Amino acid sequence: MSATGPGWAVAGRWDPHVHLLSGAAWCCSVDCSPAAVRSVGEIVARVREAAAHVAPGAWVRAVGYDEAALAEQRHPTRDDLDRAAPRHPVRLQHRTGHLSVLSSEALRRCGIGESTDEPPGAAIERDLASGRLTGVLVQMEDRLSACIPPLGEAELRAGFRRMADRCAAGGVTGVVDASHTNDTAALALIERLAEEAPWLAVRAMIGGAAAGALRPREVPPRMRAGWAKVMLRELGEDRVEPVVPRAEGLVEWCRELAARGWAVAVHAVSESAVRAAAAALEHAPRPGRLPHRIEHAAVCPPDVARRIAAAGIQVVSNPLFLWENGGRYLQTVPRPLQPWLYDVGGMLALGVKVRAGSDLPVAWPNVPASVYAAATRRSRHGSVVPGRGLDARRAWRIHPFRPRTRAWWDRPPRGPDGLPDPSARVLRVEVDGVVAWRAGEGVRA
């Protein structure tokens, strides 16, 4: 107990992999996540309700749907969105952030039609019988973001405040932005938005494309994370390529960034991408104290984990995804791969330096659930993904603490099994012993 109120004190945590601009935008959009809707019909109703408050012709943004969590077990289509908001362009983003559904008016404004070619690695879904576009667009997010007008800064500020509230509620007091699109302008915007939550420490990586023309010391020290982020695009059949195409390929690009003084963080989800990332980073010199990183490493078999450990590469994985999606993984991921899925226990046992991140807004920071899922591989609905798990002490340790900050939880951080209750929430946050945030009141100076 403390003089400032009830609760149990737990060190505040860093979340080493988040996306702040999309997170703030998420908080300005219609929430279609599984927590908010259960069917396509409910999505239609929510979008219709939101469109009633938006001027005709202006964009309606909706986010977070997961077709596997919808009663109809399918993606919403342009026809659903047209029905919901016939007079607005609508973009509905999937919870993974790698896929969107556009209404007919939105498709028209983005210049996407029946004759549009699919860019490499992307897919424009069509009705098999008629060839008509369904509105579902896979891996075309960069193109869509380029033609859909961005939110204004005032809206983003309000969104940032709500996002920061959710970080605090989940036990996080510091974040590292890992967006491959970050350039100096994006960093300046993030720095301004961060004024809305002064208690939250904010650092940002630089996208690989922008990092090629920058050195780490040119990033404002307050924001400097030290990593350049390289995005890999999965082309299927075990082929991957960097999203910014480089004639010399991934290995040379990573080496070049390291030579400019950057530690390199490579986004790699599938087994082939993780192998490619490991091979590239093994050959990159280490520019300073920071390790190179592999982001997600969703499928990491033991032989790759050994190589990653030997090269001193850090992995930022997402045990929280097991909590959110464990049941779906059991159905969709081939059984032989399941034990290697977000296998923080297995990687740690082989000597890999592992950290856990939320990938906000793909999942929302939730330290208790992340610790719990890292230890047990259990989902919120009770499914258990095969694999080795972790003891409680190590499950905590992959969530690095931010010094001089404390989160006061509403229940003890250790239950009888030594693990936190995944539904524990934070009541208030202290920085240097001073209350800086309280649940329900939002941000303070």
Ligand SMILES: [Zn+2]
């Ligand atoms: Zn990410």
